[in-house]
Amino acid sequence: xxxxxxxxxxxxxxxxxxxxxxxxxxxxxxxxxxxxxxxxxxxxxxxxxxxxxxxxxxxxx
Numbered sequence: 001x002x003x004x005x006x007x008x009x010x011x012x013x014x015x016x017x018x019x020x021x022x023x024x025x026x027x028x029x030x031x032x033x034x035x036x037x038x039x040x041x042x043x044x045x046x047x048x049x050x051x052x053x054x055x056x057x058x059x060x061x
Contacts, residue, residue, distance in 0.1 A: 006024055011027075
């Protein structure tokens with residue numbers, strides 16, 4: 001995945017995600033999947049970006 005790619009339709013401030021654009025607050029993916037961890041979500045905190053991938057902490061991989 002090209003972290004320099006910027007999908008201007010998907011704003012994102014989660015810099016700990018491996019899909020975060022390298023220089024701006026956008027997602028580098030072409031699309032994302034939004035889901036929930038509750039059966040009947042009623043607040044935005046009940047929703048999740050299912051496309052989230054934690055950045056690798058490996059520095060010399």
